[in-house]
Amino acid sequence: MSSSSNDILILAREEAFKDFSYFDEETAPVNICKPVPLQPLKPTSAIIIIGYIPENASRFSVNLTCKTPGNIALHFNPRLDRGYIVRNTKVRGSWDDEETCSPAGSSGCIFRRNTYVHITIFCTNNAFQIAVNGEHFCAFSYRMPLEEIITLEVNGTIEDVRTRQLNLFVYPDLSICRPCRTLVLTVEEPLTDFLDVPITVDIGSEFRVGARLFITGRLKLLPHSFYVNLQKGKNIYPHPVIPLHLNPRFLYGNSAPYVVMNCWINGAWGHEERHQGHLSWMPGRDFLLIIRCEYEGYTIWLGNKMIGEFKHRLQSSITDTLRISGDIVLYQLSMSYV
DSSP states (O other), X not given: OOHHHHHHHHHHHHHHHHTOOOOOTTOEEOOTTSOEEXXXXXXXXXXXXXXXXXXXXXXXXXXXXXXXXXXXXXXXXEETTTTEEEEEEEETTEEOOOEEEOOEETTEESSOTTEEEEEEEEEOSSEEEEEETTEEXXXXXXXXXXXXXXXXXXXXXXXXXXXXXXXXXXXXXXXXXXXXXXXXXXXXXXXXXXXXXXXXXXXXXXXXXXXXXXXXXXXXXXXXXXXXXXXXXXXXXXXXXXXXEEXXXXXXXXXXXXXXXXXXXXXXXXXXXXXXXXXXXXXXXXXXXXXXXXXXXXXXXXXXXXXXXXXXXXXXXXXXXXXXXXSEEEEEEEEEEO
């Protein structure tokens, strides 16, 4: 590479750094050719990685590697050349079943060439929670114990990598994860923009008897599941109180599609209720899902057909947050009262 070409690349990186608003001064530079030793991980442990994605980037990976040779507890692999992100584990040198997702976020594609990126990997009791550039992005359930993990590896086309390890007692921690916008749902106006899933929305009106929540969207082509939470607070950790957890499941082993309803109360899931035989969702098709808050409980409607009901176990009025995640595309969220 000529010196002038090298100068151009250095200048591009400097300009990208000027535009980067998530720099963490406590991170330290690392040599990505070598594994980075980690302190023992436990729930509340967090790892921050910052790096520059150059103009020629095709893909990079962040790996949490284990004591047992050939084991990787978390493989987080943005593939810019393919337009998706892979999450997986490796057991004794063989890859397990991979999970893939789109790299879209509330501000567009979250991994872009010629930009810096900030990644937080947070450990809960049962899953890694991953935030990118201030926004919670995805989760990955543990497939091997946290105690096995000993090093961090960063590979691929990413430069100027810096990292640090710390403990967080709230996730997302707003001092580290600063969302670029807050969405508020009220009866006055539906939400139609910035509805990339997973999504967390403030409910700006009291969710009381007579409230109606309308969710318009499309089921993805090969849906596994999605969920809608009516909850108190935005935290993922500690776990929020959830008066209603609505979880349609489509590809769960050999089971026919069904809907799970539950609530999170007193630090645990309550008794799960399953509703079967009412799922007329079609992969790739639009739907209108309606949650009605009635005197005795919630009724759930798909278009003009009721597909289930769930008796109140908590006061609906404590709900101040709507969280939606999974295999759907959202078009509109709206609320009304009767």
